[in-house]
Amino acid sequence: MSDKCVVLLSGGLDSATTLAMARRDGYDCYALTCLYGQRHCIETEAAKRVAKSLGVTDHRLFHLDLSTIGGSALTDPKMNVPKDRSDHAITSGIPVTYVPARNTLFLSLALAWAEVLGAFDIFIGVNSLDYSGYPDCRPEFIEAFTNMANLATAAGVQGKGKYAIRTPIIGLTKAQIIEQGRHLQVDFSLTHSCYDPDEQGRSCGHCDSCILRQRGFAEVGLVDPVAYQPL
Amino acid sequence: MSDKCVVLLSGGLDSATTLAMARRDGYDCYALTCLYGQRHCIETEAAKRVAKSLGVTDHRLFHLDLSTIGGSALTDPKMNVPKDRSDHAITSGIPVTYVPARNTLFLSLALAWAEVLGAFDIFIGVNSLDYSGYPDCRPEFIEAFTNMANLATAAGVQGKGKYAIRTPIIGLTKAQIIEQGRHLQVDFSLTHSCYDPDEQGRSCGHCDSCILRQRGFAEVGLVDPVAYQPL
Numbered sequence A, B: 001m002s003d004k005c006v007v008l009l010s011g012g013l014d015s016a017t018t019l020a021m022a023r024r025d026g027y028d029c030y031a032l033t034c035l036y037g038q039r040h041c042i043e044t045e046a047a048k049r050v051a052k053s054l055g056v057t058d059h060r061l062f063h064l065d066l067s068t069i070g071g072s073a074l075t076d077p078k079m080n081v082p083k084d085r086s087d088h089a090i091t092s093g094i095p096v097t098y099v100p101a102r103n104t105l106f107l108s109l110a111l112a113w114a115e116v117l118g119a120f121d122i123f124i125g126v127n128s129l130d131y132s133g134y135p136d137c138r139p140e141f142i143e144a145f146t147n148m149a150n151l152a153t154a155a156g157v158q159g160k161g162k163y164a165i166r167t168p169i170i171g172l173t174k175a176q177i178i179e180q181g182r183h184l185q186v187d188f189s190l191t192h193s194c195y196d197p198d199e200q201g202r203s204c205g206h207c208d209s210c211i212l213r214q215r216g217f218a219e220v221g222l223v224d225p226v227a228y229q230p231l
Helices: A013-024 A040-054 A102-117 A139-152 A174-183 A208-220 B013-024 B040-054 B102-117 B139-152 B174-183 B208-220
Strands: A004-008 A028-035 A058-063 A121-123 A164-166 B004-008 B028-035 B058-063 B121-123 B164-166
Touching: A004 A013, A004 A102, A013 A028, A013 A040, A013 A121, A013 A174, A028 A040, A028 A102, A040 A058, A102 A121, A102 A139, A102 B102, A102 B139, A139 A164, A139 B102, A139 B139, A174 A208, B004 B013, B004 B102, B013 B028, B013 B040, B013 B121, B013 B174, B028 B040, B028 B102, B040 B058, B102 B121, B102 B139, B139 B164, B174 B208
Parallel strands: A004 A028, A004 A121, A028 A058, A121 A164, B004 B028, B004 B121, B028 B058, B121 B164
Antiparallel strands: none
């Protein structure tokens, strides 16, 4: 019997590739999508499509109403997602799209579900190169979370297993992630990356997430199959 | 100007006393109530009453639908809360009322809100004596969470401050907590501890939480002012 794992799945290309890598490694995959922002419907649909196309044993959607807390352009309707329409530069430093304690929350939910499932491996598609401004995408954060997880849980304390947070794309460039996903037959047309899509779900092409995605596809010489808003 | 803090407030006597201690220490208190179980209405009302009576600057309610994940008698309607009607013994080991990763989730939400508020102190009424079966009530868990929090957040990484998880009642007995609360004028009639109240909100008197509460009041020679279901 394969080991179970929980995979955090946003519906973007990073988490889709991470899920494909967990499957390649022989895990029995349980996907968890945490919905928190202003793009619920589009993200939900993308995550469902990706989970279905890659084959998971179960897929749960968890609604986290982070607008109660605010503090990010992705959770507070009064803050704008930054866009650079001139030179396609991405924001430097920690951007306003940083969501306070977001990955801590996502990993905590994944940990809760893992404990219920009897799984000890949690996959998350964090990347410390492209999103160098996000503190909760760095290896030192992942290590500290892992240590905490093994002290926080009954399963960890009773020695039934040791929780591991798996971050297979943490050190890859966006181009390398796309190469890896292509190799594993990820259908990128099903994924969604944009922070600010229009009502038809078309990507804006100008937020940090779109810019990184487009650069990655350009670098590997592929056409990004998702729809973009007209200029 | 006082330092801000976030206080996790369930509406029970432990968290009410913890809030009173944070106020005594001069903090500007922001209370956060995380609702997750089957007792939403009763807990919401208790937390609101306590927050109002002790005076907080803001009080937010956060709904976490942990029934998506299950795994505990407090989140899964199919599991029963254990009760001992014979000798008033409490459950030994890790009880089925343990909620996987519960305090990790609560502290993560408190951390998110603290970062938005510019607060660096988070109070939680965990207790490692009475609830010795819960791994996420122990000092080693709190220490690991604190370490993780300072790596997870923009404010922590940028050195704007250092997050501290404050656990003023972690080493107290229930009787000592009640003494402390009484000294700080906590109105215990506003609090709610029972895992399995009836529709009128009356406590069952037989779950672990009721038994610990009743023992504490008996030990200090006080009458517990909340209503119990008739035998």
